Amino acid sequence: MANRSRIGRVLGMLLYGRGSEQSVVGRLLESAGAGRAGVLVLRGEPGVGKSALLAAAAELAAGQVLRATGVESEARLPYAALSQLLAPVLDRTAALPGPQRAALERVLGLADGPAGDRLLVGLAVLTLLGDLAERGPLLCLVDDVQWVDRESAEALQVAARRLGAEAVVLLLATRVDGPELPGLPELRVEPLGEAAAAELLAAVAPELADVEPVLAAAQGNPLALVELAAGGADGVLPPAGRLRVAYHGQVSRLPGGAQRWLLLAALEESGSPEVLLRAAEESGLTAADLAPAEQQGLIRVELTANQVAFRHPLLRSVLVDRAPLVDRLAAHAALARAYGEREPLRRAWHLALAATGRDAAVAEELASAAAGAASRGGHTGASAAFERAARLSPDPARARELTVEAVEAALEAGEVGRAEALAAAADGPGLDAATRAHLLFARGVAEFWRGEHRSAHRRLGEAAGLVAEFAPGPAARVLVQAVHAAWYLDAAAVRGTLTALGAVELPADDPLVPVVRYVTGALGDGPDGPALAEAERAARAAGAVAPVDLALACGAALLPGRDEEVLDLAGRLVREAREGGAFGTLPTLLFFLAEAELFTGRPGTADEHAGEALRLAEDCGQPLWTGQLHGFLAYLAAARGEDARCREHAGLARARGASGVPWAQWALGVLELGAGRAEDAFGQLTALAGGGQNFQVSAVRSVPDLVEAAVRLRRPEAVAEPLARFERWADRSGLPWARALVHRCHALLAPEELAEECYLAALARHAEQPRPWEQARTELLYGEWLRRGRRRSEARVPLRSAEQTLRQLGALPWAERARLELDATGAPAARGPAGAVAGLTPQESQIVRLAAHGLSNRDIAAQLFLSARTVGHHLYKAYPKLGVSSRTDLAQVLPTLS
Numbered sequence: 049m050a051n052r053s054r055i056g057r058v059l060g061m062l063l064y065g066r067g068s069e070q071s072v073v074g075r076l077l078e079s080a081g082a083g084r085a086g087v088l089v090l091r092g093e094p095g096v097g098k099s100a101l102l103a104a105a106a107e108l109a110a111g112q113v114l115r116a117t118g119v120e121s122e123a124r125l126p127y128a129a130l131s132q133l134l135a136p137v138l139d140r141t142a143a144l145p146g147p148q149r150a151a152l153e154r155v156l157g158l159a160d161g162p163a164g165d166r167l168l169v170g171l172a173v174l175t176l177l178g179d180l181a182e183r184g185p186l187l188c189l190v191d192d193v194q195w196v197d198r199e200s201a202e203a204l205q206v207a208a209r210r211l212g213a214e215a216v217v218l219l220l221a222t223r224v225d226g227p228e229l230p231g232l233p234e235l236r237v238e239p240l241g242e243a244a245a246a247e248l249l250a251a252v253a254p255e256l257a258d259v260e261p262v263l264a265a266a267q268g269n270p271l272a273l274v275e276l277a278a279g280g281a282d283g284v285l286p287p288a289g290r291l292r293v294a295y296h297g298q299v300s301r302l303p304g305g306a307q308r309w310l311l312l313a314a315l316e317e318s319g320s321p322e323v324l325l326r327a328a329e330e331s332g333l334t335a336a337d338l339a340p341a342e343q344q345g346l347i348r349v350e351l352t353a354n355q356v357a358f359r360h361p362l363l364r365s366v367l368v369d370r371a372p373l374v375d376r377l378a379a380h381a382a383l384a385r386a387y388g389e390r391e392p393l394r395r396a397w398h399l400a401l402a403a404t405g406r407d408a409a410v411a412e413e414l415a416s417a418a419a420g421a422a423s424r425g426g427h428t429g430a431s432a433a434f435e436r437a438a439r440l441s442p443d444p445a446r447a448r449e450l451t452v453e454a455v456e457a458a459l460e461a462g463e464v465g466r467a468e469a470l471a472a473a474a475d476g477p478g479l480d481a482a483t484r485a486h487l488l489f490a491r492g493v494a495e496f497w498r499g500e501h502r503s504a505h506r507r508l509g510e511a512a513g514l515v516a517e518f519a520p521g522p523a524a525r526v527l528v529q530a531v532h533a534a535w536y537l538d539a540a541a542v543r544g545t546l547t548a549l550g551a552v553e554l555p556a557d558d559p560l561v562p563v564v565r566y567v568t569g570a571l572g573d574g575p576d577g578p579a580l581a582e583a584e585r586a587a588r589a590a591g592a593v594a595p596v597d598l599a600l601a602c603g604a605a606l607l608p609g610r611d612e613e614v615l616d617l618a619g620r621l622v623r624e625a626r627e628g629g630a631f632g633t634l635p636t637l638l639f640f641l642a643e644a645e646l647f648t649g650r651p652g653t654a655d656e657h658a659g660e661a662l663r664l665a666e667d668c669g670q671p672l673w674t675g676q677l678h679g680f681l682a683y684l685a686a687a688r689g690e691d692a693r694c695r696e697h698a699g700l701a702r703a704r705g706a707s708g709v710p711w712a713q714w715a716l717g718v719l720e721l722g723a724g725r726a727e728d729a730f731g732q733l734t735a736l737a738g739g740g741q742n743f744q745v746s747a748v749r750s751v752p753d754l755v756e757a758a759v760r761l762r763r764p765e766a767v768a769e770p771l772a773r774f775e776r777w778a779d780r781s782g783l784p785w786a787r788a789l790v791h792r793c794h795a796l797l798a799p800e801e802l803a804e805e806c807y808l809a810a811l812a813r814h815a816e817q818p819r820p821w822e823q824a825r826t827e828l829l830y831g832e833w834l835r836r837g838r839r840r841s842e843a844r845v846p847l848r849s850a851e852q853t854l855r856q857l858g859a860l861p862w863a864e865r866a867r868l869e870l871d872a873t874g875a876p877a878a879r880g881p882a883g884a885v886a887g888l889t890p891q892e893s894q895i896v897r898l899a900a901h902g903l904s905n906r907d908i909a910a911q912l913f914l915s916a917r918t919v920g921h922h923l924y925k926a927y928p929k930l931g932v933s934s935r936t937d938l939a940q941v942l943p944t945l946s
Contacts, residue, residue, distance in 0.1 A: 063100055064251070064270070065244020072235055073105050076217045080185040081110060083917075085211035089193075089229050090221040092237030094362050095271030098221035101237070102189045105219055111184035112137075117357075118195030120364065122317035124433065125393060126426020127155045127169075129200035132318070133188065134176070141172075143179055145910045147627070148172035155199070155425045162423060166199065167631035167667055169425065170206025171910075177207060178915035181215040188218045192361050194226035198428040198461065201227065206667050208232055210914055213921035231666070239268025253277035271360060295366040298344060305337030307367075311379050313347060314367040317394060319356045321349055327386035331378065377402050393417040393433065400436050411440035415450055422457055431457035435470065448474065448483055455490045462669050468494035485514040489526055496533050497671060499705035505533040505541060509548065516552055524552045524560050528600055531567070536706050538740040546572055559593070562586035563601045570604040580605045580613040595621035596633050603640050606647075606745045609781040615644040622657075626911055635665035635673040642680060643745065649820035651857055655684050656894040660912065675704030679711025679746075686719035687821070689861035694719045710741050714750040721753055722861040726760035733757055737770040748777055752822075755793040756829070764797050771797075785822065788813035792826045795833075803833060811846075824853035828866050840873040847873065892926045895919055900938035 063070065069090075076086035090098045106113050116133035138158065141149050152172035153159035180186050190196065190204065208218050209231045220229065240248065245268050249259055252274050256262065266272035275294035299307060312327050313319075325335065341347050348357045358364055368376065384398035396417035399410045418433035434454035441447040451474045458467035471487040471494075479487070492507035508530035516523040527549040534541035546568045554561050566583035578586075583601055592598060598621060605614045618641035625634045638661035645654035658680050665673040682697035698715050701708030713736040720729035733754035736747050751767075751774040758767045771793055778786035788810045795806030807830040814823040831847035834840075851866035888896065891912075898908045905923070909916040927933060 063097065063104060064248040065240040066097065066101065069097075069101055069235065069237060070104075073101060073219070074108075076219075077105065077108055077110075077185075077187070080181075080187070080215045080217045083213060083215050085214045085216045085218075087208045087211060087218045087232050088220070089232050089234040090219065090237050091224060091226065091234055092221075093224055093239070093269065095269045095275075095360070096237050096239060097270045098237055099191055099360070100270070102191055102219055102221055105187060105217070106189060109185065109187040111186055111215070112180060113187045113189065115189045116191070116196070116200075117361065118190070118192035118197075119317050119319075119361075120195045121315055121368075123195050123197050124397065124429045125197055125317060126199040126421050126424065126429040127197065127203070128317060129190065129196040130169075130173070130203055131156050131200075133190065133200075133204075134173075137176065137180060140176060140179060144172055144175050145906070148175055148910070151425075152176070157424065165631040166202055166425060167206055167664065169199075170203040170667070171210075173203050174207040174210050174915055175909070177211070177216050177218075178214045178917055181917070185215040185217070188216065190218075190220045193220050193222035193229070195361075197426075198463075199426055201229075205229060205232065209663075209667070210918070212915065212918035214915055214917050240270060240273075241268065244268075245270075245273060249273050249277060271362075292362070292366050292369070295360075295363050296370055298346065299367065299370070302340050302344070303337070305333055306340045307371075308375065308379070309333055309338045310341055310347060310363075310367050311371050311375060312382065313356055313358070314364040315376070315379050315398075316356075316383055321351060321354060321356055323383070323386050324356060327379075327382040330382040330385050377404065393421050393429065397433065397436075400433075400440060403440060406442040407440055408442055408446075411437040411442075411446075411450070414440065415453070418453070418457070422460070427457045427461035428463060431455075431461060431463065431466070431470075448479070452483055452486045455486065459490055459493060464490075464494040464497050481514040482519070485511040485522075485526070488514070489529075492533070493529065496529070499671075499707075501533045501536040501706065505530055505537060505545070508533060509545065512548070512552075520552050520554050521558055521560065524549060524554055524558075524564060527552065528560075528564075528567075531571075531600075535744070536741065539743045542571060542743070557590055559587050559590035559597055561590065563592070563597060566601045567604045570601075570608050570610075580610055580617060584617060595625045595628075595630055595637060599633055599636050599640075602637065606640065606643055607743075607748075609777075609783050609786055611644045611647040614640055615648055618644055631664065632668050632670075635661040635668065635670055635677070638664070639673060639677060639680065646680075646684070647749075647819070649818070649857070651684060651687065651821070652890075652893060653897075655681070656890040658684070659890045660894070671704050672707045675701050675706075675708030676711060677708070678704065679708035679715060682712050682715035683718060683746075686715040686722065687857070687859045687862075689719075689722055689859070691719060691723070706741075710736055710739070710744050710746045713739075714746045714753070717750060717753055717757070721757055722859075722865075726757045729753070730757040730761055730763070730766075734766070737767075742770075742773075748774065752789045752793055755796055759796045784813045784816035785819045788817075788819075788826065789822060792829065796829065800837075807833065820853050821857060821859070824850040824857070824859075824866075825862070828854070828862065828869070831866070832869055835869055835873055840875075843873050844870065844875045848875075888926055888929055892922050892929075895922045896926050896930070896938060899923060899935055 072088065076088060079086050090101055092098050106115070114133050114136060116129045118129055122128045134156070138156070141152055144152065148168060148171055150159065150161065151165070151168040154161050155169055177186060177188065193201065204218070204220070211218065220232070245263055245266065246259065248270060249256065249262060256277055262273065262276050265276055272294070299310065308331060309328060312331065313324055316324055316327065328334065328337070338347070342349065346359050346363060348359070350357065380398045380402035384395050384402060387395035387398065389395070396414040400414050403410050414433050414437040418430040418437065421433065422430035431454045434450050434457055438447045438450035438454060441450060451470060455467050455470045455474070458470060467490045471490040475484065475487045488507045488511035492504045492511060495504035495507065508526055512523040512526040512530065527545060531542065531545045531549065534545045549564055550568050554564070562578070562583045566578055566580065569578070580601065584598060587598060588594065598617070602614055602617050602621060605617070618637055622634065622637045622641055625631065625637055638657045642654040642658040642661065645651070645657065658677055662674060662677040662681065665677060678697045679701035682694045682701060685694035685697060694715055698712040701712040713732050717729045717732035717736065720726070720732065733750055736742065736750055737754055739747070741747055751770045755767050755771055758764055774793070775790050778790045791806045791810035791813060795803045795810060798806050807826070810826050811830065814826060827846035827850035831843045831850060834843035834846070847866050847870045851863050851870060854863035854866060894912065895908055898911065903911070905916040905919040908919045912919070923935070932938060
């Protein structure tokens with residue numbers, strides 16, 4: 049309580065009319081002191097008090113404070129804001145896990161080598177913040193997020209979404225029209241009320257006789273109140289306009305040398321006194337020329353912190369906007385000379401901004417700097433630099449090459465919309481085939497991610513056709529993407545694209561050859577090609593880049609039902625992706641792994657891996673996979689009878705586009721079937737079986753559920769065609785579990801005298817290749833059939849087996865159905881708990897399993913993209929649920945977890 053009172057007093061001295069904001073910030077700081085992380089985005093108009101709230105939080109911080117401020121001219125420089133934030137603690141990177149340290153040091157320019165995955169950089173930030181917080185509470189302040197470079201913003205968001213049991217508070221401030229920061233809590237900072245505005249004005253300008261014009265002009269904006277009171281401005285203007293008028297007047301009264309100094313400082317991105325002093329010298333200025341601006345408090349030079357700071361960030365914009373063009377060009381040229389060779393990208397940008405026309409030398413220097421930024425993972429800044437270099441190049445052919453570089457960098461950055469706009473502007477007659485193929489590919493990828501699969505498929509096919517003759521490798525890889533687009537159209541599109549892919553004359557030693565051969569065999573209508581393991585061995589021997597090049601084959605193997613093979617390969621590819629930092633591919637691989645786990649009777653681990661994949665897909669900006677994963681999680685919830693959770697995930701799957709709809713439909717069908725609502729189940733499953741995507745994994749495997757719903761509604765004729773299609777698929781697969789489901793369907797449809805033979809055939813096939821979920825469903829249906837035939841004692845055996853299995857799987861509605869049937873036979877079920885692990889969340893279960901295998905908290909954190917402290921927190925919560933008291937006892941529950 050004493051600490052809370054102190055927080056309230058300090059904030060009260062610094063701010064007026066911010067009681068609610070004070071309380072929120074205060075609670076976050078208190079929670080950090082108790083070891084609980086907090087994140088908050090402050091959003092409001094310029095001058096409304098966001099920076100003051102950050103400053104107040106810094107005054108109250110009990111431990112270390114890290115700060116960064118976005119600068120408008122710095123938004124193109126990759127990882128500039130992150131470098132600013134972490135500058136005081138970069139000596140602590142040596143303690144990070146090896147891949148994380150390498151990724152962070154490379155993007156910050158502290159080490160050579162290719163940049164790691166952007167997600168890995170965010171995880172490195174998370175680990176570093178967690179390590180720092182071990183010594184005491186840590187406060188991270190990031191102001192003007194609307195001007196923070198994209199790479200830094202993404203890394204901070206990854207870390208922020210995973211902060212849990214760390215003594216860390218992260219406060220971010222942005223303007224109303226600043227970037228959306230999904231997953232992070234926000235607080236809107238509104239203008240002051242009349243009473244608070246009057247109180248503030250009385251405090252800052254007690255001598256002011258007529259306050260009404262200032263109050264009316266400021267309209268509750270605190271900075272406007274302060275600046276207008278000092279400058280005597282009046283009139284009702286928009287917030288940014290009011291402040292600009294006030295600042296313009298203050299700057300205009302300064303000597304010319306001070307104004308030129310301020311312009312240099314406004315255009316210089318890093319806030320380095322050393323760079324500014326060199327630029328000032330290049331401009332014929334001295335430190336004394338800056339004194340009048342310092343005396344007015346417009347700018348502050350902090351030599352100990354090696355930082356030049358403006359009184360308010362808006363002052364930068366005012367200085368740049370009001371400066372004549374000739375002064376801006378001269379300032380950029382001076383800054384370029386001041387940077388020299390030590391900061392190649394900053395130097396090149398200022399040279400480009402100082403150019404008055406096309407300049408080949410400047411264009412090439414900027415392009416070279418862009419390539420260096422891209423190699424360190426700064427693809428957003430590199431794309432902007434390549435685009436600018438293209439505009440500066442006097443050679444049209446070279447300009448097209450640079451535009452293609454800009455497009456590809458934008459794709460690497462995940463800015464598919466920008467890549468599409470650049471490509472569309474550059475596309476046109478007279479382009480060579482390779483250039484046009486690059487541009488078509490970018491446009492196709494953008495359309496694909498927007499869900500415009502038909503146009504994406506067309507553009508990708510056209511791009512591949514342009515280069516297939518002289519660049520078969522790239523053409524085949526474009527067609528692989530086209531197969532993915534066709535997957536969301538119809539079977540004819542898939543077959544046509546596979547034919548085109550098979551026709552590409554790849555060199556025999558191309559690592560894609562075995563993958564293409566396997567995929568065309570698995571997805572096509574012809575005879576099976578090589579086994580998955582054989583395709584994997586051949587691809588690796590040819591130099592395939594694992595896991596990326598093998599992901600397509602892994603997913604394709606699910607279609608013919610090779611679930612055990614997928615389980616094995618996907619598990620290994622996931623490990624390789626984690627170790628190699630290929631996090632952009634992890635959502636895909638984890639989804640394939642989760643599907644294989646579900647189908648082979650591991651719904652618990654399937655839930656864990658699907659949940660992890662969903663979080664990663666959201667972090668990586670992959671709407672296609674977020675849709676599919678929401679649909680898959682809806683199915684898991686449906687099997688457990690979790691109505692609200694199933695419908696929530698299904699709704700989110702549909703909202704993400706077409707990719708998640710088949711899984712969502714199957715999920716809702718199973719949910720309704722488990723609840724006894726056969727009519728609703730039939731509607732969902734019929735739509736799935738009759739849709740254009742009825743060849744997909746979820747659609748094919750939903751047919752036995754459709755048959756059950758149709759039989760309950762006495763509409764067997766409605767499923768003749770889907771069942772015939774399912775039989776052909778099962779025959780082609782040659783798998784006992786698939787044949788078991790065919791026998792079960794025939795048992796449901798058969799006359800009484802033939803049904804038992806079909807049920808027994810199904811159970812015999814189940815015994816050859818056990819699948820707990822499907823086998824228990826067959827036992828339940830057989831037990832119900834026996835009980836209806838008054839063979840109660842015989843019914844008890846399959847019903848009891850079904851009830852026990854379904855309860856162990858957590859499929860409680862189905863287990864309850866089996867229990868009621870057992871009751872009807874006169875032999876109540878042995879009702880036991882669903883297991884010691886039933887109360888664990890999927891993430892707790894995943895952490896406990898890894899801990900039981902002997903991994904340390906730090907190892908688990910690196911694998912699951914959490915902080916070590918958060919891992920410990922989850923373990924602490926899991927122990928009482930498991931009935932254990934320490935880590936050494938976890939081996940006892942490992943069999944149950946598995």
